[in-house]
Amino acid sequence: MEVSIGGIIGLYGGMLFGVLGWWFGRKKAKENRGLDELYYHIWQKARSYAWYVTLGAIYVFFSLIMFGVELSTAMVLGILLLAHVGSWGMIGIIMSVNMTSTAPLQPSRVKIGISVIVFTIVSILTNNWLFLLVSIPPNLIGLITALIPNRKYSEE
Structure with missing residues (x-):
């Protein structure tokens, strides 16, 4: 079985950036009373x-x-x-x-x-x-x- 480093970086990097974007967006919305x-x-x-x-x-x-x-x-x-x-x-x-x-x-x-x-x-x-x-x-x-x-x- 061959491990794809690019695939691992894309999979977990995408998840990390998605969670960070969601967190920062909710934080900003909370500051602006958007929730x-x-x-x-x-x-x-x-x-x-x-x-x-x-x-x-x-x-x-x-x-x-x-x-x-x-x-x-x-x-x-x-x-x-x-x-x-x-x-x-x-x-x-x-x-x-x-x-x-x-x-x-x-x-x-x-x-x-x-x-x-x-x-x-x-x-x-x-x-x-x-x-x-x-x-x-x-x-x-x-x-x-x-x-x-x-x-x-x-x-x-």
Whole structure:
């Protein structure tokens, strides 16, 4: 068995930076009195919706297995973790913007999630992980456009 130093650094370094970011963010929010009922409601709802995304990803993986695609356990668990935590974060941000902004975001911006799923499936089927790297710019552009309010609401 070969040990991947880069994988170990990425796994535990990512966890460390995630926990530090979460801790500093909560500390800053507490100083600004941001940990109120609305905050807890938004992030509880976001976590609930993230489970629906995770359930969809599980069904995609089961479908791929039924079509004869061989998947490694680490790859599946990694993508499930990314789908759950990533959707939790994106849904939480979008819900926070909707709850605190006068101009709500458009629900048609779900194209970001569909894009991630399509690029992930293409990556798995072709065994070429560059498709996931290629998906980063369009997904960032989609996220930015989802966070920009519609002009007809901002002019009122």
